Amino acid sequence: MIDDYLGELLERLQLPARRRRRILAEVEDHLACAAADLHAEGLDAEQAERAAIERFGPAHELAQTFLEHEAARRGMRAAQRGAFVVVGCAAAGLLDAMLRALAGGHTWSADGWTALGVLLAGAAVTGATVARAREQARRVPPSESADEPRDIVETLGRYVPWVRRHPWRFAATIAIGAGLALAAAHSLSEGGFSLHHLDRQLQAAGLLVSVEALAALLGFAVLGRYLGLRSDTGAAAAEP
Amino acid sequence: MEIKGHLDALLLAVVADGPAHGYGIVERLRARSRGHFDLPEGTVYPALHRLEADGLLRSEWKTVGGRRRRQYELTRRGQAELGTRSEDWRRFAAAVERVLPA
Numbered sequence: 001m002i003d004d005y006l007g008e009l010l011e012r013l014q015l016p017a018r019r020r021r022r023i024l025a026e027v028e029d030h031l032a033c034a035a036a037d038l039h040a041e042g043l044d045a046e047q048a049e050r051a052a053i054e055r056f057g058p059a060h061e062l063a064q065t066f067l068e069h070e071a072a073r074r075g076m077r078a079a080q081r082g083a084f085v086v087v088g089c090a091a092a093g094l095l096d097a098m099l100r101a102l103a104g105g106h107t108w109s110a111d112g113w114t115a116l117g118v119l120l121a122g123a124a125v126t127g128a129t130v131a132r133a134r135e136q137a138r139r140v141p142p143s144e145s146a147d148e149p150r151d152i153v154e155t156l157g158r159y160v161p162w163v164r165r166h167p168w169r170f171a172a173t174i175a176i177g178a179g180l181a182l183a184a185a186h187s188l189s190e191g192g193f194s195l196h197h198l199d200r201q202l203q204a205a206g207l208l209v210s211v212e213a214l215a216a217l218l219g220f221a222v223l224g225r226y227l228g229l230r231s232d233t234g235a236a237a238a239e240p
Numbered sequence: 241m242e243i244k245g246h247l248d249a250l251l252l253a254v255v256a257d258g259p260a261h262g263y264g265i266v267e268r269l270r271a272r273s274r275g276h277f278d279l280p281e282g283t284v285y286p287a288l289h290r291l292e293a294d295g296l297l298r299s300e301w302k303t304v305g306g307r308r309r310r311q312y313e314l315t316r317r318g319q320a321e322l323g324t325r326s327e328d329w330r331r332f333a334a335a336v337e338r339v340l341p342a
Binding site: 022023025026027029030032033034055056057058061062065066069073 | 261262263266280281282283285286289290293307308309310
């Protein structure tokens with residue numbers, strides 16, 4: 001009978017596997033303890049199970065409550081991440097413009113102003129979103145649970161253990177990749193490569209890639225925590 | 241259910257006594273309220289998970305007598321929150337007491 005109850009709960013709990021497993025384990029333990037106590041009080045085994053389930057409450061109601069909480073959490077996470085992405089892109093763009101200005105001796109360009117403007121707007125949106133989400137949390141408090149991964153490094157680390165073991169190498173790889181991508185985009189927008197003066201072009205390209213990669217890496221290091229890309233504990237401590 | 245709005249505070253108070261798993265928490269609540277708070281036992285779990293998600297409780301798996309159970313305990317934030325809610329409740333109850341006829 002307890003098995004039937006758990007089966008019904010399992011079907012109705014449309015949640016991530018880890019959360020589902022934890023809930024079922026806790027419910028099973030609870031029902032087993034309750035049935036054991038009732039049995040000790042004099043009920044026969046079957047009556048004890050039935051009474052324990054009766055006192056626990058209907059499976060569909062319990063599942064419903066869990067699902068409602070999950071929906072609220074998802075909503076807030078989506079809103080926060082959307083805002084963080086805006087700020088992240090703007091911050092990366094700003095850093096990029098700053099570093100290129102420093103490296104190339106260029107004056108602060110229109111790119112820089114645009115990036116700064118987007119960054120400020122993004123920060124305002126983020127602030128408003130987080131404030132609103134916090135206010136909603138007082139009523140139906142959703143937020144990251146201990147079970148959920150805290151940042152992107154942890155999420156990816158679930159599927160690719162290398163990422164979890166070496167988060168900084170992962171960041172460096174991504175940074176170099178981003179650098180290459182940005183440099184390629186930049187040179188394409190300026191008319192692409194030609195076979196003339198290839199060595200000079202390669203030199204310039206190499207400098208550009210380095211600068212862009214450094215910008216991406218610095219962005220990750222400095223802003224990663226605020227952008228939900230990495231958390232304080234775990235990831236930073238994992239690498240020697 | 242009358243206690244729904246206050247369930248969080250009651251759970252925090254019960255866990256403040258010492259770490260416990262869901263079943264133990266329900267038993268303690270029933271005992272301390274002298275049977276007055278006798279809710280569907282399952283309802284504590286969504287509440288406990290939510291309190292943990294908010295950092296007011298922390299939990300871990302413990303093996304007790306061959307069984308694996310999830311034990312909850314109060315965090316420092318949870319302790320502070322409990323204090324605040326107790327204070328709020330006392331003020332509220334005192335105000336109601338003053339308004340209602342003797």
